[in-house]
Amino acid sequence: MHHGKVSYLESAERRKAFSPEQLLDMIPLNESDHVLDFGAGTGYFTIPAAKRVEGKVYALDIDPYMLEMINIKAVKEQLLNIVPVEGSIEALPLPAESIDVVIVSLVLHEIKPLGPLLEQIKNTLKKDGYLVCLELEPKQSAGNAPRVTLEGMKQEMIEAGFDIKEVFFPTESLYLLIAQKTE
Secondary structure: OOOOHHHHHHOHHHHHHOOHHHHHHHOOOOOOOOEEEEOOOOOOOHHHHHHHOOOOEEEEEOOHHHHHHHHHHHHHOOOOOEEEEEOOOOOOOOOOOOEEEEEEEOOHHHOOOOHHHHHHHHHHEEEEEEEEEEEEOOOOOOOOOOOOOHHHHHHHHHHOOEEEEEEEEEEOOEEEEEEEEOO
């Protein structure tokens, strides 16, 4: 049962399992915050985040088609604080210390090595800013699908200079890691 990425990203099944609103309830988000939705895809987290903050929500994706979908939704929902950013993972096109919360959902497992990207994310975050990572815990039987275990992810974040604040398991296969920029 492998559907295309977009249909899964948008599926009611996914929402039922764990809604973006539930995730946003779990993270330390203030009304004045600026948020980066890193690898925003169809705006699954971008749109609900933009309803909660008065700051800007940067939707970063490498795919202009995804950003176009986010734009259409933003217009429909009359959200004026969404900033689509067509950008690659190699270079985050945002100024240093400009973001309060970075949300990275189901993206980090695709990136090797992870260290340099985490450094970039850290540079983009304000002092005491948060990195929120949602990932699938690898199943033993999943063959060689690239996944990062919770322990592996924690280690990478600690090495990059983050402090692990909280870990949640929204569903049995998902983990949610909240890390804070410390230095």
